[in-house]
């Protein structure tokens with residue numbers, strides 16, 4: 001008997017569709033398809049944080065050379081151990097230990113396919129039945145998508161725009177219960193461009209300790225702090241509360257396509273080991289794909305040999321771009337920036353739709369902006385805040401100014417006439 005198309009036995013997992021609908025990539029794809037093909041001007045991407053395509057954000061030749069040396073050595077053509085190769089784990093331990101009051105061991109380090117897989121690992125490990133996790137709002141929607149996919153319940157605490165996007169500890173305490181396992185902080189912040197002080201991180205540690213939960217510190221923007229506050233890693237407080245630090249070379253070295261990240265247990269008292277979390281991390285990595293071995297092979301050179309002048313050049317460009325962004329936004333009445341960005345590559349601005357004709361919300365605004373001005377900006381709803389916008393300033397300064405000029409003329413065209 002020939003099979004007819006209606007009685008095939010397979011079907012896709014619907015959870016996947018609903019989980020991917022809430023990612024940044026999902027929203028940006030929708031905006032890109034709203035671009036007007038007959039606009040001769042180039043589209044200006046203020047939506048996603050990948051400056052690697054711009055010449056001024058080219059990575060250091062130290063990193064390029066490290067990759068070439070690694071490939072040419074023929075030492076890294078094999079499968080990697082599932083936790084990563086030892087020299088690369090040691091290099092990450094040494095790199096991070098520079099900023100800590102204790103020394104990490106290579107055994108505290110697990111190499112992953114970018115910071116993305118590090119998030120996948122820790123959320124999956126923590127998703128035992130009934131458990132819940134506290135996530136920041138606004139935040140990075142991959143956490144929500146991944147949590148949905150592993151049936152981990154999510155509860156959102158607020159970040160306070162009027163307080164430099166610091167954590168609202170009252171909302172943290174109100175949300176936590178006996179099934180809460182961890183809270184996530186992203187520092188320097190995506191989407192807010194905030195950098196947390198030592199004192200604020202100390203309060204995070206105290207709160208987590210009181211609640212008996214892990215702090216997951218997403219430090220993928222480590223050291224990309226160009227304002228008044230220095231970057232302080234959460235691991236500094238590892239002796240008072242277990243901290244799982246997530247990071248990668250994607251942002252600081254501007255090579256997101258190389259897919260090299262890490263998950264690190266900052267846990268000098270061995271609490272994560274005793275509670276079985278470490279065994280679960282290893283078990284998860286045993287059944288998942290590993291970062292490419294020759295990229296791992298290049299990691300020691302990348303981390304040890306990159307010169308300070310590369311980092312300071314990138315920070316200078318980001319600082320100037322953040323300044324341009326902050327000043328130009330002041331000239332656009334329908335958007336307001338509560339906090340000048342001091343780190344990462346993003347800023348959150350509040351949208352006042354009451355000043356605009358025919359624009360009901362942030363998604364409307366972004367769709368019309370894409371089709372009329374060929375400018376892509378991320379609607380705040382994608383990061384948890386309706387009627388806000390996330391703007392990235394990590395692009396060539398000239399394009400950034402052009403993009404903000406176009407947003408201004410968009411406002412002028414749509415502003416409510418009195």
Ligand SMILES: *Cc1c(COP(=O)(O)O)cnc(C)c1O
Pocket residue numbers: 049113114115116117140186190218220247248249250251256259260261
């Ligand atoms: C970019 C980003 C990631 C993912 O980093 P990759 O190394 O590219 O996987 C994770 N968290 C945040 C907050 C990010 O902005």
